[in-house]
Amino acid sequence: MKLGxxxxxxxxxxxxxxxxxxxxxxxxxxxxxxxxxxxxxLLKHLNMLTAAGILESVPGPAGGYRLAKPSERITLLDIVLxxxxxEPAFRCGEIRQRGPVRLDASAYVKPCGINAxxxxxxxxxxxxxxxxxLSAIVADYVSEADPRSVAAGCAFVARYQRPQKVHPNxxxxxxxxx
Amino acid sequence: MKLGxxxxxxxxxxxxxxxxxxxxxxxxxxxxxxxxxxxxxLLKHLNMLTAAGILESVPGPAGGYRLAKPSERITLLDIVLxxxxxEPAFRCGEIRQRGPVRLDASAYVKPCGINAxxxxxxxxxxxxxxxxxLSAIVADYVSEADPRSVAAGCAFVARYQRPQKVHPNxxxxxxxxx
DNA sequence: GTAGTGTTACTCGGATAAATATTGTCCGAGTGACATCGG
DNA sequence: CCGATGTCACTCGGACAATATTTATCCGAGTAACACTAC
Numbered sequence: 182m183k184l185g186x187x188x189x190x191x192x193x194x195x196x197x198x199x200x201x202x203x204x205x206x207x208x209x210x211x212x213x214x215x216x217x218x219x220x221x222x223l224l225k226h227l228n229m230l231t232a233a234g235i236l237e238s239v240p241g242p243a244g245g246y247r248l249a250k251p252s253e254r255i256t257l258l259d260i261v262l263x264x265x266x267x268e269p270a271f272r273c274g275e276i277r278q279r280g281p282v283r284l285d286a287s288a289y290v291k292p293c294g295i296n297a298x299x300x301x302x303x304x305x306x307x308x309x310x311x312x313x314x315l316s317a318i319v320a321d322y323v324s325e326a327d328p329r330s331v332a333a334g335c336a337f338v339a340r341y342q343r344p345q346k347v348h349p350n351x352x353x354x355x356x357x358x359x
Numbered sequence: 360m361k362l363g364x365x366x367x368x369x370x371x372x373x374x375x376x377x378x379x380x381x382x383x384x385x386x387x388x389x390x391x392x393x394x395x396x397x398x399x400x401l402l403k404h405l406n407m408l409t410a411a412g413i414l415e416s417v418p419g420p421a422g423g424y425r426l427a428k429p430s431e432r433i434t435l436l437d438i439v440l441x442x443x444x445x446e447p448a449f450r451c452g453e454i455r456q457r458g459p460v461r462l463d464a465s466a467y468v469k470p471c472g473i474n475a476x477x478x479x480x481x482x483x484x485x486x487x488x489x490x491x492x493l494s495a496i497v498a499d500y501v502s503e504a505d506p507r508s509v510a511a512g513c514a515f516v517a518r519y520q521r522p523q524k525v526h527p528n529x530x531x532x533x534x535x536x537x
Numbered sequence: 538g539t540a541g542t543g544t545t546a547c548t549c550g551g552a553t554a555a556a557t558a559t560t561g562t563c564c565g566a567g568t569g570a571c572a573t574c575g576g
Numbered sequence: 577c578c579g580a581t582g583t584c585a586c587t588c589g590g591a592c593a594a595t596a597t598t599t600a601t602c603c604g605a606g607t608a609a610c611a612c613t614a615c
């Protein structure tokens with residue numbers, strides 16, 4: 182019963198990416214620097230989030246990551262499952278059948294009660310995570326955390342986010358930062 | 360997010376030990392044989408259950424393990440925590456403080472919202488496990504599972520359980536088995 | 538001045554190694570049962 | 577026949593490897609920006 186250390190980083194990265202405007206992106210190296218983790222290792226987890234459809238990655242200069250969908254539609258469960266895997270934590274190995282007494286297979290049609298109880302508990306865990314949207318995490322952070330921390334976070338985002346190349350028929354964003 | 364394989368064995372062992380009468384014990388080797396797992400490795404988990412006050416161990420010949428308290432007072436949560444450790448699965452490393460912007464410690468008096476959400480989910484998980492008593496597991500098994508499986512389990516228990524030496528002022532149990 | 542083109546620097550992505558936790562195995566300390574011996 | 581005693585077999589308990597998983601790192605493929613050149 183131990184969650185990988187990358188889950189925490191993944192959630193923090195997603196929360197920070199929720200603060201970038203529009204289609205702008207943020208490089209993985211900047212995210213790694215923001216939290217003091219290994220850049221190369223963080224990319225692995227960000228890659229899993231991308232494969233799960235939570236993030237989008239843009240290659241090349243001015244590339245990076247951004248949310249693939251609005252933060253209201255991303256839950257903590259999505260992130261945890263993407264990083265830790267979708268299979269349940271408790272896997273019934275059917276050890277009740279592995280003893281010396283080999284009964285007929287028809288004696289084991291009923292599912293293992295222990296397995297059922299463990300999976301029910303895990304469903305409760307996942308349900309609790311599914312109720313927390315990324316937008317709620319960000320809103321709570323902005324309203325509850327120390328204003329200095331919020332200001333530092335916003336400054337970091339503004340400093341490192343890279344606006345995307347605009348297509349000719351689109352109006353370029355205001356050249357506010359750098 | 361992966362539970363050790365020993366958890367399943369530990370729960371099954373506890374359920375089987377709930378079937379031994381009174382103060383009788385069952386050797387760890389018999390439990391290992393019942394589920395087809397390594398005897399030496401199972402002892403490690405049984406030892407953890409003993410350290411947690413769930414089981415009692417009796418050394419010497421006719422020794423073994425038995426429940427340390429009635430099965431109504433043992434929950435799945437007790438067993439899972441004893442085997443997997445009591446600390447929560449999600450450990451907040453406070454990576455929000457590890458970035459390049461070093462704010463004053465007073466900016467982090469509020470707990471991390473992400474950590475709060477993860478711990479709340481884990482509390483739901485543990486609450487669900489705490490509601491399942493070992494006696495309920497056994498009762499469900501006896502009433503729901505295939506009668507052949509129940510009979511085989513009872514026979515196994517009767518075959519391998521070792522009655523304890525009775526003190527002089529106590530009446531010896533019926534010499535039914537072996 | 539403008540369009541085309543080549544270079545370049547920056548990004549992600551996957552393959553590769555080190556560290557750690559889990560799983561599995563072994564041997565030793567301790568204890569009560571059993572057989573033996575003596576009364 | 578009953579009791580004391582020494583031996584012994586059986587138990588758990590912790591120390592010792594092997595394996596799997598997690599963590600960390602490096603190098604390559606790809607892409608868009610940038611500078612340069614030609615028109």
